[in-house]
Amino acid sequence: MFFLSILPLVWISARGVTANGDWNVTVNEFNLTGGAGTGLTGTYTSAAAQTTLTVWGVGNWNWRIDIYKVDNTWSPAFTLYARRTSGTASGGTTYQVVTDVSQPFFTGSNPQSGLGIQYRLQGVSLAVPVNSYSVTVYYTMTQL
Numbered sequence: 001m002f003f004l005s006i007l008p009l010v011w012i013s014a015r016g017v018t019a020n021g022d023w024n025v026t027v028n029e030f031n032l033t034g035g036a037g038t039g040l041t042g043t044y045t046s047a048a049a050q051t052t053l054t055v056w057g058v059g060n061w062n063w064r065i066d067i068y069k070v071d072n073t074w075s076p077a078f079t080l081y082a083r084r085t086s087g088t089a090s091g092g093t094t095y096q097v098v099t100d101v102s103q104p105f106f107t108g109s110n111p112q113s114g115l116g117i118q119y120r121l122q123g124v125s126l127a128v129p130v131n132s133y134s135v136t137v138y139y140t141m142t143q144l
Contacts, residue, residue, distance in 0.1 A: 017065060017141040021051040023119055031124075042124050048085040049116030055108065055141055062109045062144040065092075068102040072134035077123040080135060087115035095120055098137060107144065 023046045031041045055063060067082060084092035084106050092106030108115075119137075 016055075016057065017139050018054045018056070019051050019117075019139055020054075021049075023050045025121065027124055039126055040124055042122060044121045044124065046119040048118050049114075050119055051117040051137075052113070053087075053115040053117060053139060054111075054113040055115070056111050056113075058109075058111055058141075058143065060110055062107065064107045064142045064144055065089075065105045065115075066102045066140045066142065067096070067098055067105040068138050069098045069100060070136045070138065071100070072136060073131060074133055074135050075123070075128045075131075077125065077128050078133070079122045080137075081120040081122070082137065083118050083120075085116040085118045087112055089115060102138075102140065105139070 025044050027040060027044075032038050033041055053065065055065070069080060080098045081095040082098050082105070083095045087108070089106045089108035089112065091104075096103075096105065106115075
């Protein structure tokens with residue numbers, strides 16, 4: 001059995017971004033593609049707004065949200081993706097690989113709430129050792 005936990009975190013200052021919502025996936029015998037003796041479903045997708053972001057304290061400024069992850073217990077076979085599913089920002093609406101290096105995710109202006117984020121996990125298979133896996137996703141806001 002696999003258990004995956006994704007925890008979103010943010011840096012907080014006088015202005016910034018807050019994240020609400022995590023994602024837990026349990027993979028067990030019910031995820032076999034065809035019953036006993038078959039492989040596991042390899043891709044899992046969260047709810048459309050599994051995490052919601054709020055950008056605050058920015059006045060009428062333009063800003064950019066960057067994203068990266070820190071592996072707590074993670075398999076190199078896994079690939080994590082994220083995309084923005086709601087809000088009036090620009091970009092980020094197609095799945096983007098979340099890496100260990102901070103990278104631009106999407107941009108916007110003014111304070112906003114309800115910026116929905118959806119995750120996709122690929123690479124789950126019987127070849128990955130049974131374990132509880134965990135990764136932390138970080139969101140940072142930069143004034144433009």
